[in-house]
Amino acid sequence: MRRGTRGFATTIAANAWKLYLEDIAQDGAGPLSVALDTFLSHIVYIQSKTKGPEAPLHQVHDEFVELLKGMALHETVAENLNAAVQKSLKSSAxxxxxRLASANRQPEQVVVLTRAFRRNPDVIxxxxxxxxxxxxGCGQSAPFERSDGRPYLEVHHRRRLADGGDDSVENAMALCPNCHRERHYGINYVSDAPK
Ligand SMILES: [Zn+2]
Ligand SMILES: [Zn+2]
Structure with missing residues (x-):
């Protein structure tokens, strides 16, 4: 009986969240993403109280995560921009x-879903x-100091994390911004990866 009441309450709550999220989704992917974050914390909290799986709540959450995925772009914004710049360079002045004369000066906003590595601050x-x-890389001094007075260098992985490189002191190096960019974009750069 208690269980039945509890299940009923959860279903009511799930429906209320659904209405709320449908409303938020009208405002775009950004607000929806924030709301889903809040919703998930709420589900985790409820679960800690009830010790139940709270399946109806998860179901609603999953449903709106799927909706959000459809509203957002995946990881490709930077690559698309580079390809579009190359195309623009090829068109006539x-x-x-x-195109510039009629262009929108307020760029459209997009939400990007991306997967990132949680890097170890001790390695850095x-x-x-x-x-x-x-x-x-080049043996020169850092080009400037950070606002806190530390020399500005960037920590780069010799073998990229995405290629299975380790997040370790041995696989990382501190580089000036020029050397770092060259390692990611340069034509002449070969590899620092250990053979
Ligand atoms: Zn350098
Ligand atoms: Zn790097």
Whole structure:
């Protein structure tokens, strides 16, 4: 009996969340993403109280995550931009000027879903201490200091994490922004990956 009442209450709650999320979704992917985050914390809290699986709530959450995925772009914004720039460079100056004249000056906003690695701050700290303000690529001093006075260097992975590289002191190096960018975009750069 108690169980039946509880199940009923959960279904009511799930329906209420559904109405609320449908409403929020009208405002776009950004607000929906924030609301889903809140909703998930709420589900976790409820579960800690009831010790139940709260399936109806999860079902509603899953449903709106799917909706959000459809509303958002996947990881490709930067790549698309680079391809579009190459295309723009190839069109004539007149064509480009014409497009610029009628272009929207307030760019459209998109929400990007991406998968990132949670990097170990100790690896970053250790590599920065090892470099001691000197780029491990070109041997020059860091180009400027951060607002907190530390020399500005970026910690890069010799073998990319996405390619299975380790998030370790041995696989990382501290680089000035130029050396770092070259490693990601340069034509002449070969590899720092250990053979
Ligand atoms: Zn450098
Ligand atoms: Zn890098």
């Amino acid at each position: 007149d064509e480009r000027r014409e 700290a250790e590599v920065l201490l090892r470099a001691d303000g000197t780029c491990e």
